[in-house]
Each structure stands twice: as structure tokens, then as C-alpha cells.
Amino acid sequence: MNIGEIARRAGVSRSTVSYVLSGKRPVSEATRRRIQAVIDESDYRPNANARALKEGRTRTLGLVIPPASQRLTDMQLGFVASVVEAAARVDLDVLLSPSGGDHDRSFERIVTGRRVDGVILMEIRLEDDRVTRLRRTGLPFVTIGRTARPGGTSWVDVDYAGLITRCVHHLADLGHRNVALVNRSAELVAAGYGPGHRALAGFAAAVRERDLTGLDVCCGDDAAAGEACVEELLAAHPAVTAVATVNEAALPGMRRALDAAGLVVPRDFSITGVVARHWAEDFRPPLTAADVPMLEMGTEAVSLLVQSIAAGETAARHRLYSPPISLRASTGPAPAR
Amino acid sequence: MNIGEIARRAGVSRSTVSYVLSGKRPVSEATRRRIQAVIDESDYRPNANARALKEGRTRTLGLVIPPASQRLTDMQLGFVASVVEAAARVDLDVLLSPSGGDHDRSFERIVTGRRVDGVILMEIRLEDDRVTRLRRTGLPFVTIGRTARPGGTSWVDVDYAGLITRCVHHLADLGHRNVALVNRSAELVAAGYGPGHRALAGFAAAVRERDLTGLDVCCGDDAAAGEACVEELLAAHPAVTAVATVNEAALPGMRRALDAAGLVVPRDFSITGVVARHWAEDFRPPLTAADVPMLEMGTEAVSLLVQSIAAGETAARHRLYSPPISLRASTGPAPAR
DNA sequence: TTGTAAGCGTTATCAC
């Protein structure tokens, strides 16, 4: 079923059918209705590819996600879901590309094959091949996260450095003198993953400022790693009385290690950090933490991208989220040890 | 940059360029190299839409996911990830459509707009508009989950009924006489969601067969709901000594409610069910459960779809997964109460 | 071994 067939059945030309579909020029009520009837009964819908070819735009967004082999974190998933939802609201489809590096065939297809009008990139590294690549092609894109020098690009990000700094200050205010940062995985940090580095920077700054003893450890993105990590931490550094973390997936394991050590939160040990809200709320006791607003961020990313596509290379815009730290019940005065 | 431009720069015709790209007819080594050089230096890649238009296929799969507004469960996410990954391995892109009903614009675009060569559907209901719709259009599709009468369609599914039956038998063998089923949310079940109904059927069958007292409750897909659900269960039916569940997201909450009631697992209370492996392993104590093989299922779904696209409407194939119940540590002899 | 040209299903420019 194509537009020509509709035209034939309605006894008009193809252009007329096209115009009733787009409304881009007036069509007499009589023929309009006749054509519409034929369209309805044959539930015809224009071929999206032909339209894309002619119009030069695909009404599709590309979303580059980390290779699925490494299980996505809840936060990543939250971004994916909110991007897809926001795109659907403005009638845009989303093409997924699971690609780590720049050489990925999937990434290539999407970017240079002109399958999309713009791209949203996740899991940005401080130095990121994909953004340099995208910059060269001129394809509009926005990143969730940002590179070391994001000038000239559109992005949304969480202010991990500032947030972790505030977490540490909060702990210091409560009298903690020995604090630790539970970061993301060592590989991620080694690869120059932005949040990992910025969290570390924020942590170091606050520790220095408040003259604390600070320790930072990397930790895999899962419960088992969190458990091992806190076990070791407790064994090797018994003076530590509080941790700040950016690793939500490790939280259940951290909890278990604390239990096993007979430590009760927050009486004996405080925990805080920056994680997705439901992780904070599901923690026992509920976690004092900055809640990453994934939904808003995904929505905003789509909005920035749409603007950027429409405007064609105008001023890059960005938005740094610094959500308040919700005081819940996982932090308390430092124990007298 | 298009194929004509490449041809011009290399001093050949467009068809020759096309043929070095596709390899569908021999090209002399000399011109082949010359053309390839031009292609490389201008990093040209054919316009995917033009190609799709001409070839009549898009090399793209559609994946219909539940509307993202309701947070996806880990299991759903696991399917998405494995489908995307499996598709990427065979150079297929994945277009996401967050649609619940049949009327969704996004669903319409993808299905009737011929944006994809085939569709994978998730969250299948016993009576599902989308599959009847898809059946009519003739677009190849496979479902993850199955309708009440799935004959003639391709699908992969988990044998919830059989698995829950086996869970209950296991509990009965341990001496439990009062058991409960913690199902998915009431809305889902009311909407005719397959796994909910089949789990219930399997539960009822086993309870009857073993002459137990069985109770089934619906429970929202999150920790808070799980907590509330088990609290009520314990209060209203103190005789219950074991539950089987298909609601992994509720697990952490169920755990908390048990803790709060001072019940230790498995001494005082047994839990089993069918969930994704990492949920089972992260449970304390590790959950005796059938592990849903999401990765294999997603991969298999893609494979079935690819076959179905290639074969054009041949025999529908399907695969019902019935993974073994991994004996871990959450079930034990019924307590003498 | 290579080139010419038709056509995939649209949209949009020009005529009438």
C-alpha cells in the first residue's frame, strides 16, 4: 500500500493525497474527505524511509548506550527510559546503539549512515572519542555527562564533585574525622569516566578543607563487590566511621558487610552519597543522599537535542544538576571509638 | 557526501561505486582501490534510508517495551539489553517503541510506517491487541511471553506455571502446609498479563494436588509494596510458613518485613520462586529459585525473528524455558508452630 | 570490466 495506490483508488493525483496528509496546502473539503476515507479503510501510513529520504530528516534520535554485556546500572536504565519516553512524547523514535568505542559498527551506522537526526551519548569519559567524532561530523548531539572540556557542546550532568564535597562536609559537621569514598569500578575510573574522577576530586577537596583523613576505594557495580569492598575497608581501616558513595549498585552489599560486622547505621557508621532516589529510599535506614534526577535529565537531554536539531548548530546549551541532599536517616554523629 | 560525489571524485559511475561497496559484481583491482581510497578519505557511508527504500528492508528491528513511565523491572531491562546486544551482533539496529496499547502513535509509526523488518513484543497479555494487529499486517514478529492461544506465532517464554508448581511441590516436600503466592501487581493480573495468570494456575494446581492451604496475593513491583504485602500476609495469616513469588522487585521489601517480624529465613519461613539470577543471589540468604535466563531468551527471540524475516512466514517456532530450580539457602523444613 | 537508466515512495515546485 503506497501513496500512489491511495491516489488511484480515490481518483486523484499523488500530490493531492500527500497534501491532505500534511495539510500544507488547502484541499477542497469534498476530495479531502474522499481521500481520507480511502486512507482509513486501508489503514495506510506513509513509508517513513521514503519520507526521510525526501525530507532529509528521519524523525529519529540515536541513543548510544554502554554495551549491554556489562549490565547497565539502574541509573543508566533510568536515563534510557526517560529519553525514550520524552522522545515519544514529541513523536520521535529512538534508535539504540550499544557501543563502547568509536569503532563500533553500530555507532558508525547510526552516525554516518544518517539514520538519525541527532544523538544522545551516555557514559561520557573525560576524553571521549565519540564526542570528538560526532563533533567532526556536525551531527547534532547532546551528552549525558560531560568531557573534561565540554565547551561548545550541549550536555546535562550531575555535579558529582560539588555534591560529594557537600556530603563530606555534612559528615565532618557530624564529627566524623575518618571518612571514605566508595567510587565506581577501577576500570571505569581508569578509563577516565567523568563521575568517578569528579567525585574523587570533590572528595579530596573537602577532605583537605576540613582536614580529615580520607580514603578512596574503587568498587565494582554490584552488590557482591560492595560487600567485599566494605569488608576490606573495615578490616584495613577500622578508624573509618563514615562513607560517601556514588556507587548505588554496591549499596545492598555494603549494607550486608556492615551488618556482618555488627555495625548499626547510623549509630556506629554513617553512609551518604549520590544515587538514584529509589536506592536511597530502599536502603535501611533510608539513605541521606543527593537524589539524581534521572527523569528530568533524560527529558532535558531530549529537549536540548531537539532545539539543537531545529536551530542547526546554534549556541550550545547545558545544565548541571545539583540536587539537594535529602536528609534521611543514614547519617549521625560520629561514634566515640 | 553521497555516492554520486564519490563516483565523480573517483572518475567512475555510481554503479561501480555501489558494486565495490556491496561486492556484488567483480571490479578490477585498480578501480576498486581508487574508489576505496576516495571512500576512506571522505569517510563516506551510504545513506541508510535510501538503501532501505530501494531494497525494501531496513535492517532494523522494532522492540516494543512497556511505557517507561511505569519503571521497568530488571527482568524487562534484561530482555531489552540482550535483544539489543544480539541484534548488534548481526548488524541489526533496534528501534524502541514505548507503547502499551495498540493505539499508540509510536507503535503505529513503527509497524505501519515500515520502519522495521520485524518486531519483538514484550509484556504479552493473554489477549493482546498488539499481536492481533501485527498478525494482520503480516509483519514478522516474535513475542517474549505468549498469548492464551499462541498457535501460529513465534515466541519465547518462561514456563511460569510449571515452575511455580515445582516450587510449591518443593515446599510441600519440606513439610509446609500453608503456603502463599506473591504475584505481580493487581493491575497487571487484571489486565490479563500472562505470567501472573500462569503462575496462579500453577500455584492452584500444586496446592490442590498436595492438598495444601494456599493463598495468593498481588503485589506491586517495588520494594515498598513487597514490604507491605508480607506485613499484611503475616498479620492476617499467621499460619503461612512459606511463599513462592514471581515478583523479584518486591523481594527486598519482603525481606524487610520478615526481619521486622523477627522471622529468620529459612528457619522460620521459606521463600522460593522464579526471578532473575542476580536477585536470587543477592537475597540473604541466597534464594532457592528458578533463574529466568533473560540473556538467552533475548538472544533466542532475535534469532527467531531473523529466521522469520528471512523465511517469510514459514513455520512459527517457539521455545518454552523451564530452567531448573537452583537449590540455595532460602528454603528449609517447615517450622513446628 | 564498466556505464546507463529505471525505480523504490515520498514531497514540493511548477503549471494549469
Add this chain to the structure above:
DNA sequence: GTGATAACGCTTACAA
């Protein structure tokens, strides 16, 4: 108010 017709960028008979 409506109809031819030329693109959009590609693939693939058919010719040479």
C-alpha cells in the same frame, strides 16, 4: 483547487 514531474540517494537489471 488540482495534476504532472523532478528530485532525494541508492541498487540493479540491462547494455556496451
